[in-house]
Amino acid sequence: MNKKSLDEMQTQRKNKIGNQSFLMLLYLLMFDAGLNSFGFRWVSYPANVMIILSISSGVYVVRLVSANAFVGPSTEKEKPFLKVFLIMMLAAAVSVATLVLLKNASFSNANQMDEMAAPLMFITAGVAIVIAVTTIVINRIQNKKDKE
Amino acid sequence: MSKNLKLKSARAAKDMSQKNIADAVGVTRQTINAIENGDYNPTINLCTAICRVLDKTLNDIFWEEE
Numbered sequence: 001m002n003k004k005s006l007d008e009m010q011t012q013r014k015n016k017i018g019n020q021s022f023l024m025l026l027y028l029l030m031f032d033a034g035l036n037s038f039g040f041r042w043v044s045y046p047a048n049v050m051i052i053l054s055i056s057s058g059v060y061v062v063r064l065v066s067a068n069a070f071v072g073p074s075t076e077k078e079k080p081f082l083k084v085f086l087i088m089m090l091a092a093a094v095s096v097a098t099l100v101l102l103k104n105a106s107f108s109n110a111n112q113m114d115e116m117a118a119p120l121m122f123i124t125a126g127v128a129i130v131i132a133v134t135t136i137v138i139n140r141i142q143n144k145k146d147k148e
Numbered sequence: 149m150s151k152n153l154k155l156k157s158a159r160a161a162k163d164m165s166q167k168n169i170a171d172a173v174g175v176t177r178q179t180i181n182a183i184e185n186g187d188y189n190p191t192i193n194l195c196t197a198i199c200r201v202l203d204k205t206l207n208d209i210f211w212e213e214e
Contacts, residue, residue, distance in 0.1 A: 007175035007176055007179050008175070008190070008191055009175070009176075009182060010176065073171075073174060073176045073179075
């Protein structure tokens with residue numbers, strides 16, 4: 001059997017959690033659209049979608065880890081914290097670089113840039129870091145609990 | 149689903165841990181644990197792989213008497 005991919009139980013669990021998370025995302029977006037059409041704006045446009053996406057993806061990842069369906073069977077002992085942390089830092093750096101490039105580009109008008117874009121990017125990176133740390137903590141707790 | 153005590157005893161007879169079997173058949177230890185606890189119904193491929201590792205037949209480990 002392929003040791004790099006998920007095993008059969010993990011695949012089943014991942015599919016189930018993915019379906020549920022997708023439906024949750026759909027219902028949250030529809031609920032948000034419904035609230036908007038009734039005139040209730042809890043957060044202005046780009047932020048509401050970003051928040052809903054962050055919540056849905058966060059719930060998806062945390063549930064995957066708690067169901068032990070995030071990493072497949074492997075004989076090597078990995079230390080994912082540093083890897084995840086570096087990836088998150090890289091993502092934040094790319095976000096900042098993109099923002100700076102867009103603002104300085106001649107074809108773009110800085111005044112037209114959405115004021116929420118910069119904080120949103122930082123918030124998204126921050127949420128991603130929180131999710132990554134949470135998943136690592138859950139994984140460690142689970143490994144301790146499951147020991148024979 | 150009831151607990152699979154036959155698997156547990158066959159594993160113990162071979163002096164193997166859940167991790168040993170999991171590594172041998174290419175699944176996670178949690179999957180073997182779920183099978184032993186009756187929380188997961190494995191495919192026939194995984195059943196045969198486990199039987200091969202434990203030198204048992206499918207009947208020995210996975211057949212449930214009524």
